[in-house]
Amino acid sequence: YWVKMSDADELVMSGMTVDWDLPIPLLQGWQMISYYPAQPVDATIALSGLVELLLIAKDEQGRFYSPPFGFSNMGEMEPGKGYQLKLSEDAELVYRLREEEELAGLSDNSNPVHFQTPSITSRNMSLLVYTDTQARGEIGAFCGDQLVGFGLIQSGQCGVSVWGDDRSTNNPDGLLENQSYRLVLWDAENEKTVEIQDLEI
Numbered sequence: 274y275w276v277k278m279s280d281a282d283e284l285v286m287s288g289m290t291v292d293w294d295l296p297i298p299l300l301q302g303w304q305m306i307s308y309y310p311a312q313p314v315d316a317t318i319a320l321s322g323l324v325e326l327l328l329i330a331k332d333e334q335g336r337f338y339s340p341p342f343g344f345s346n347m348g349e350m351e352p353g354k355g356y357q358l359k360l361s362e363d364a365e366l367v368y369r370l371r372e373e374e375e376l377a378g379l380s381d382n383s384n385p386v387h388f389q390t391p392s393i394t395s396r397n398m399s400l401l402v403y404t405d406t407q408a409r410g411e412i413g414a415f416c417g418d419q420l421v422g423f424g425l426i427q428s429g430q431c432g433v434s435v436w437g438d439d440r441s442t443n444n445p446d447g448l449l450e451n452q453s454y455r456l457v458l459w460d461a462e463n464e465k466t467v468e469i470q471d472l473e474i
Contacts (some may be wrong), residue, residue, distance in 0.1 A: 274305070274355065275395055277441070297366040299323075303359050310368050313349035319368050320350075326364045331357040335397040335422075335434025342401055346425065346432040387459045388413040388423040392446035396437035397422075402456070402469070404429050410460045412467070421447050421454060 276284075293310040310319070316338045320330060324340040330347065331337045333354065338345035350356060358366075388411050402412060404426055414422035414435045422435035435454065436447040448454060458467045 277395070293370075294367050299358065299360055299364045299366055301360055301362045303357060305355050305357050306366065308350045308352060308354055308356060308368070310350075310370060311352055312370075313351045314368070314370055315345075316347040316350050316356075317345050318371060320358075320366070321369050322367055323358075323360070323364060326360045326362055328359045328361055329399060330359075331397070331399065334393065335399070335436065337399045337432055337434070339399070339401065344401055344430055344432060346427070387411050387461075388420060391420045391422055391436055392439070394436050394439040394447050396447070398435045398437070400424075400433040400435055402431040402433060404431060404458075410458060413457045413459070414454050415457055416448055416452060416454045419445070 291307075291309050295309060297306055297309075299306070308319075316330060316332075320327060320338065327338075327340050329337055329339045332347050332350075336347045338347045400414070400422070402424070404410075410426040412424050412426065412431045412433055413420055414433055422433050424431045424433035433456070438445050438447040438449050456467050456469060457464050
């Protein structure tokens with residue numbers, strides 16, 4: 274469930290523990306799921322049984338895992354959190370706790386040090402940017418002077434979460450429908466606006 278709070282608080286829930294390997298029926302398209310295991314597991318491993326059908330998975334910060342593009346900045350899935358999944362067809366999810374070693378290290382959800390966190394709303398767009406540099410850096414998405422998204426460059430790729438406007442507030446806190454934005458690269462020394470070229474994939 275999505276919950277919007279006016280201030281930070283704590284929710285205490287009671288009930289019976291669900292077995293970590295209990296199958297979860299999933300439908301084609303978008304849905305929100307619970308995470309059953311009691312320990313954190315990297316998203317690329319936990320969801321490895323769905324790689325043929327999983328188009329994208331997202332956490333509450335907008336970080337995402339997309340098997341078709343071999344990209345993840347989600348890091349570990351954690352107990353007590355919910356996640357959004359989009360599937361190409363109906364499926365059943367059984368979480369996995371370990372997988373082949375080649376999946377290890379694919380995911381990196383380190384926090385940015387230059388750009389600050391934009392306003393988190395109920396809507397975001399996942400943008401995967403390929404860069405011609407292997408160096409570490411950050412990319413920020415701006416609408417005017419307002420930061421509406423960011424991501425970290427890792428191995429020549431950068432997953433940027435671009436946030437939409439929260440319609441329940443009076444002030445704009447994200448992009449409006451069809452509103453343009455620009456991307457700014459910080460290379461650990463300087464900021465510069467970057468040119469984007471769409472890839473036909």
